[in-house]
């Protein structure tokens with residue numbers, strides 16, 4: 304078990320290093336930063352001055368080492384646009400996105416778990432059809448369109464929820480629903496598939512042979528065995544949500560990482576774009592790591608491997 | 609008293625092409641304190657018969673019986689909840705494959721304890737003591753430490769013994785054991801069989817014991833039922849059937865064991881030819897195509913179970929006509 308965790312941690316660190324390298328390379332490949340920072344029509348002297356100030360005149364490997372060293376100490380650079388440290392900006396925006404993502408994933412799980420399980424009890428029964436229909440609609444509906452429908456109904460017609468901004472928890476409800484709707488189909492399918500497989504297995508027959516009540520058979524015996532793939536997919540979906548929240552945050556004017564990324568892209572604020580990508584990716588890595596650790600707790604076979 | 613009475617049990621399972629008639633019109637009876645052994649080739653419907661009693665057939669399977677009585681109660685009249693109260697409590701079942709029959713994500717201990725807690729209402733501590741004592745009785749050393757282990761950490765033999773203990777957690781009146789000793793070595797098997805015998809005498813348990821091992825039959829059975837292609841082709845007291853098997857199928861099964869009357873160990877014989885498909889209707893005797901003694905009449909009509917001497921029943925035209933006497937057999 305120790306070696307498993309150690310190996311898993313090692314892999315995570317390697318992935319993080321790869322991501323950071325990639326984000327550095329991509330930024331460098333995107334063009335001459337000094338020129339775009341100086342703005343069109345600036346003199347060559349000014350460009351050269353910027354290049355020197357930011358150290359972009361040094362060999363690329365030196366720049367990389369320097370950048371990585373700063374990164375390790377938590378220095379993500381300075382925003383071109385705001386002039387303040389990128390880390391501060393990110394730290395201010397990250398909680399909004401995390402809150403949104405957490406709301407959304409728990410909402411998605413809260414709907415997908417019962418729905419997928421009920422669907423699995425009678426494959427091709429009417430509950431199954433309903434669940435698969437919802438999953439299909441969820442998959443086919445563009446997230447921005449669904450957001451507008453929500454705004455129209457909940458925000459304007461019924462006027463029960465605020466349309467934009469992030470002042471109160473109520474502001475998070477609609478964006479969370481929109482994101483949850485987007486994350487739900489995959490989870491429904493996984494829960495349903497896992498549940499069907501579990502219910503058909505021999506140990507469920509054993510549980511029934513012991514005279515256990517149906518709820519005990521399903522909750523204690525079947526559900527536990529569907530958790531492993533669900534945890535795995537939920538962590539991936541949560542990562543998607545952090546990335547996918549760009550659209551939703553923009554629509555609902557929630558000032559999270561997604562909104563920040565969108566702003567930064569339109570303002571050519573490269574350090575912020577780079578840091579946002581880096582932070583979201585890092586979360587991804589951490590989430591899958593947590594999912595693996597959680598699955599070790601759920602399934603002893605993984606634990607003893 | 610008859611603990612289990614089965615009359616004309618039929619099990620049909622819809623499969624892609626048609627309907628698989630897995631169990632055909634079988635009738636069995638087991639008294640308190642008695643052991644009935646069911647033997648027969650793979651696929652002849654032994655497991656399906658046991659599952660039919662438990663009400664645990666595959667979802668699509670259809671069960672029909674003119675009687676299916678446990679301690680005088682007609683099981684097909686019970687609702688789901690009443691059946692749940694009997695399963696695990698009055699009837700314990702040992703499943704054929706102890707690797708897949710355990711929940712891989714739950715410890716041995718909780719899987720044992722939950723049956724007891726479900727039916728006996730005595731809490732976890734009592735359930736745990738019962739589990740430890742049963743594990744010790746099936747020959748597992750340091751049972752306390754086993755409780756925390758998971759199924760994949762145990763060897764096949766250990767799993768099978770835990771399975772046996774699990775079926776005995778609530779002191780059942782009837783035990784349905786589907787090849788419970790196949791994964792055990794000879795000494796452990798003997799120990800487990802002694803345990804079952806002992807418990808049977810003490811609590812007067814009725815046991816239905818599916819096995820391929822004639823040595824096991826000789827060691828535990830009072831009565832035997834030989835199944836072929838979903839039918840019972842011969843049944844009677846184990847002494848009489850061993851001494852003078854009536855049905856050609858039984859004779860062929862016993863064929864490879866040199867001295868059937870003193871058998872201590874030995875697998876059932878293998879017989880050339882193939883079992884007929886259970887999906888297409890069988891004309892006449894199901895065994896006729898592999899039978900050395902088949903006659904024209906065997907293809908004409910289905911053969912019914914006919915009484916023979918000593919309460920042995922056999923589904924063969926020859927046995928009814930009294931041709932298969934002991935003398936004839938020794939020449940055969």
Ligand SMILES: Nc1ncnc2c1ncn2[C@@H]1O[C@H](COP(=O)(O)OP(=O)(O)OP(=O)(O)O)[C@@H](O)[C@H]1O
Pocket residue numbers: 621623628630648649650651652653654655656657666704886
């Ligand atoms: N779930 C199922 N669906 C359809 N047919 C099945 C199913 N399970 C078993 N059968 C068929 O039912 C028949 C009886 O099977 P059963 O498991 O009772 O045999 P068995 O006598 O227990 O054999 P074995 O000695 O191999 O355990 C076989 O022909 C088998 O192919």
Ligand SMILES: [Mg+2]
Pocket residue numbers: 654655656704786
């Ligand atoms: Mg079987």
